[in-house]
Amino acid sequence: MSNPTIRINPRQEQIIRLVRSQGYVSNEDMAQQFDVAVQTIRRDIGFLAEQGLLTRHHGGATPNSTIENIAYNERQILNLKAKDAIGHCAASLIPDRSSLFINIGTTTEAFARSLGGHRDLRVVTNNLHVASLISGRPDFRTVIAAGELRPKDGAILGAAAIETLDSFRTEFGVIGISGIADDGTLLDFDLNEIQCARTIIRNSRRVLLLADHTKFSRQPMGRVGGLADIDDLITDRPVSDAFQALLEAANVTLHIAQTSQ
16 A cells, blocks of 8 residues: 655655565665665665665665565564554553453554553463563563464464463454555464464454554565454554545544654
């Protein structure tokens, strides 16, 4: 989906086309082709990667993958202000003394960091980082899913994790996503993650989807569900008129988080 708030110049448009047509392209080759300094290309690549339009690598860029997510340590710092704003906005929707699932992802971790002012929450999570972030709260009761730990990002996955998640019914389910298609299909990369997300959706009375603007330009190959499966979308930029119409048709409430300048 094309986000109308993203402004790119003609050279950046050509960079996107070049990378998509050739796969990996080095900064030096692009600098030579566009007759600009390598530093200029690095700035362009950094901006386009921040918008989710391509993937930055050391020395160059590649198209966004449909089969593999960005590395966790890169996702931790990508659009950090937007994720923090989304997390704060989503946290404002959760009353004290609520029960909730919190799923895998760096945006859901930002949400967990924003729960400091809440009291007496009951949390079920398959995200070890989320559990660690809220572990110091004596008034929170936290259930950590059983299953296999994925060390690179703290995700807890597998049949045992699904069984744990399926043992609860909560007021809220807070999930992230890796991509959102033009028609509102919710997309992700890993089948194990998809199964956990579907379990959370099925067992939550109200589902909050947290997604920054870059997710609207990414197209993973795995299907989680559709807009009819969520109740609230919290993002950091306005959506297109066409996508707003899809949200309204699915009775999804849109929340635009305000990022600090």
